[in-house]
Amino acid sequence: MPITGIKTDKPEMKHNAPPPVADINVTPMVDVMLVLLIIFMVITPMLSKGVSVDLVKTKNPIAMQAADKSDAILVAVTRNGDSFLNTTKMAPEDLPSKVKDLLTSRLDKTVFLKADSRARYEKVVTVVDNLRAAGVDQLGLLTEQIQGEKPKTPAAGTTKTGGQ
Secondary structure: OOOOOOOOOOOOOOOOOOOOOOOOOOOHHHHHHHHHHHHHHHHHHHHHHOOOOOOEEEEOOOOHHHHHHHOOOEEOOOOOOOEOOOOOEEEEHHHHHHHHHHHHHOOOOOOEEEEOOOOHHHHHHHHHHHHHHOOOOEEEEEEEEEEOOOOOOOOOEEEEEEOO
């Protein structure tokens, strides 16, 4: 059986597609970039090295860019007297052996100490004594610049330690 169709008198209409657009649509790229920016803004504060403490404020700090290096050895003493080697909590008595291991392959035997301004002095001195026992040549005491003073780079003071 042959297929038959209905014939109309109307001419057949062709639908033309719109011409291709040569411009780049940047809206999706901007959306992705804004999402990435927000992610980095949220993550960046969490990347701070070591333990967060309220540093002692000083008027005339000495800039120590070496403390910001990724391989810097940071020891922190918190308000309640806990001591941390980088981000690892440990007893002050355990510091000499761990710090000595970290310093064996280094030429620069500098360790940076961050102590909370409200920490007991006794706890800070105990940590300093244990660092000296580990053979630390230089001990950098990290501090903050007092606000309102002449602006300088991120601050720290340093003391030379050695056998006497």
